[in-house]
Amino acid sequence: MPAEVIVGIDGSAHAWRALDWAADHAVRHRLGLRLLHGSHALSPDGTIPERALRRLAAERRDLLAEAREYVLKSHPELEVATRLVAADPGRALVRASGGAALVSVGSRGVGGFEELLLGSVGAYAAAHARCPVLVVPRFAPYPADAPARLVVGVDGRYAENDLLEWAFREAASRGAELVALHAVGVEFGAPRRRVAEDTELAEALAGTTARFPDLPVKRELTEQRAARALVEASRNAALVVVGGRRRRGLGNVVPGRVVHAVLHHAHCPVVVVPRSDPEE
Numbered sequence: 001m002p003a004e005v006i007v008g009i010d011g012s013a014h015a016w017r018a019l020d021w022a023a024d025h026a027v028r029h030r031l032g033l034r035l036l037h038g039s040h041a042l043s044p045d046g047t048i049p050e051r052a053l054r055r056l057a058a059e060r061r062d063l064l065a066e067a068r069e070y071v072l073k074s075h076p077e078l079e080v081a082t083r084l085v086a087a088d089p090g091r092a093l094v095r096a097s098g099g100a101a102l103v104s105v106g107s108r109g110v111g112g113f114e115e116l117l118l119g120s121v122g123a124y125a126a127a128h129a130r131c132p133v134l135v136v137p138r139f140a141p142y143p144a145d146a147p148a149r150l151v152v153g154v155d156g157r158y159a160e161n162d163l164l165e166w167a168f169r170e171a172a173s174r175g176a177e178l179v180a181l182h183a184v185g186v187e188f189g190a191p192r193r194r195v196a197e198d199t200e201l202a203e204a205l206a207g208t209t210a211r212f213p214d215l216p217v218k219r220e221l222t223e224q225r226a227a228r229a230l231v232e233a234s235r236n237a238a239l240v241v242v243g244g245r246r247r248r249g250l251g252n253v254v255p256g257r258v259v260h261a262v263l264h265h266a267h268c269p270v271v272v273v274p275r276s277d278p279e280e
Helices: 013-028 050-074 089-099 121-128 161-174 191-211 226-236 256-265
Strands: 004-008 032-038 080-085 102-106 133-136 149-153 177-183 217-222 239-247 252-254 270-276
Touching (some): 004 013, 013 032, 013 102, 013 133, 032 089, 050 080, 080 089, 089 102, 121 133, 121 256, 149 161, 161 177, 161 191, 161 239, 161 270, 177 191, 177 226, 226 239, 226 256, 239 256, 256 270
Parallel strands (some): 004 032, 032 080, 102 133, 149 177, 149 239
Antiparallel strands (some): 133 270
């Protein structure tokens, strides 16, 4: 079973908030926490004089030590390790994801994560990580102040066992309500269309619901398009959980337009969970 949560550290406000959420997840799920800082500038390739390179590495180690001290003040019981990597930050996070339960990143970054904008490192991690990726905006509340409500987008076209299992387990760990949101994208028309869609949604949730009988689950149908519905639902949620399609044999997830839009516009942190298409 994965033993740790990985969080990208670069000193920005976005990364500090990602650290808050990563630490909260690690404590609730009894996992270790690893603080990772990656930068090409640390590569001993002759670009930077050796003395300057040593000074730069020392500064980045100090940054990691500061982040470790910060998180241990709030969670002294947490096992916290640090790692400095002389590599592209996105690739460093993806390599670390192979043995992780979760990768947490801020929605923007500076310093070693200078490219941490959605569409570069954040998007790269969401597209290639081999575990769920949590993308945390700077304006997200502290985890303890977040609403007791999670939203999971249920598509219905793809295998969603991993997605639903993650969302249900996370909601249960928080004692939160889980909203299973299915966006049709067109008008229901006859009432029987709504009944049919609700029945399909209930069937999609049935197996997971049976394993979490005490978890309050609300099925929600909407005629809106999925991206708009999820962004609006994020206004009153601790997390929005969405699935990325994993292409078998290629080792990457295709976020798609919906996930891309949610990552850019959600009002709360977003988790992208890898999933498989049964036909691929």
